[in-house]
Amino acid sequence: MIEYRNVSKAFGDLVVLDDVSCVIPEGKITMIIGPSGTGKSIFIKLLVGLVKPDAGEVVVDGEVVSQMPSGELYEFRKKFGVLFQNGALFDSMTVGENVAFPLREHTDLPEEEIREIVAEKLAAVGMAHSDCRWPSELSGGQRNRVGLARAIALEPNIVVFDEPSSGLDPVTADSIDNLILEMQRRSKCTFIVVSHDIESTFKIADYIGMLWAGKLVAFGTKEEIRTMDNDVVQQFFNRSSEGPIQIVPPVCEPDA
């Protein structure tokens, strides 16, 4: 079980998350949505212990992430399969080596078996026979898909995807949506997906949480959120630039 308890995080004067609390339902797809720069990626980094909260705690299966000593933290992270924004593939390794990496690190499987799993995962994301290519030769969408394959290689209990389809054409984006949906239905794992694409959110989400101005302004099932009478949520869903969400350019301090 994953629970955020009154989590706050700021960078200097910039308050990114302010007293955020929620319980992420197990075995479901939870989508975290919100405008750019509202802390969706930070929300995820808090979960896997890459960022420590200033206040509050994130609890996973009864353990407080920010209180784990670093040795335990590395063990703990094996529960997760994480896709970072833009894939974060190792550019010194081929596609195949990237997907094999978690298997080589954390299992004693023989080499043939690893190769089989790699082929299977790559096929599952529509990237079969690309194991000899280098990340630098791939398009953004292909990189995301390899990142997906790497994230699920160890069949983790909790799968976290940060914007798996941002910057992709609608057809590729939809194929990734289908892929996520299918993977989740098959594995029954807890999925947390960050997105700012409304269409894909309604297509694959079971639960939706919306971040805005440091707050989790809404959290509930897809139906609850769809019909929610909240200006911020409605503005976001209507893709309107008029409403409480305003595009504020980042402020530059004069002496910075």
Added chain:
Amino acid sequence: MALPSIQSRGLLSFLFAEFGRFTFFLMESVRNLFYRKFYFTNFIDEMNTIGSRSLLVLFPVAAFIGMNLCVEGYIIFKKFGAQDLVGMFVAVANIRELSPMIAGLVVGAKAGTQMAARIGTMRIGKQIDALEVMGVNPYPYMILPRILAAVLVLPLLVVVTYFVSTLSAYLVAVFQLHLNGSAFMDLVFSNITVQDMLKGMVKGSVFGAIVTTISCYSGYTASGGARGVGVATNLAVVRMSTAIVFINIVLTQMMFM
């Protein structure tokens, strides 16, 4: 573990914060010396990279330094009519001072900058985050193999530098300055001890540790896109050359005074 970020302003507080971050980095590196897993392949790869990258540059640099050392020594000693003693000067200055320093600086310039840029790129591209999230501790995985490899390879490079520069000094002494070759070699051998050799190698190891630690640290704490990688590489060079020159004074005082 994320490194504490620098948020405060002002030079003094910046220096303190930077010092704190470096201390933290150093402590994490030392602590992970005893990590349950040793990445042996990475270690071998790094030894190979450091050795093969640096050797090609080390040969000419060592040769030219040896030649110059001989000429300069000759000019000074000739004033006292003691030009035949130049072999002694070459031997001592070389093994105690120049060879370790040259080897350290060349490894820094070749292998160190590459480390800073590689690790910096991995930091910027979130590859280090990815590594951590996959349950792999980056210190034993990519920092320690580099530092340990340098600690092991540098003494060998010091010896190579020593032989190449002494040989080139010998050639200059015999063919340009028309000194007696066997007298030159006698002086070289009678003026270096095994202890001097070992101390020169120890210096090399220390420089190796410093150069790689600083390079890795500079890359590891890079931030801010492609520009950040450039800054990190630049910082690595400035920091490591300053550190080598300074530590060399300390080591010479400790070892030879």
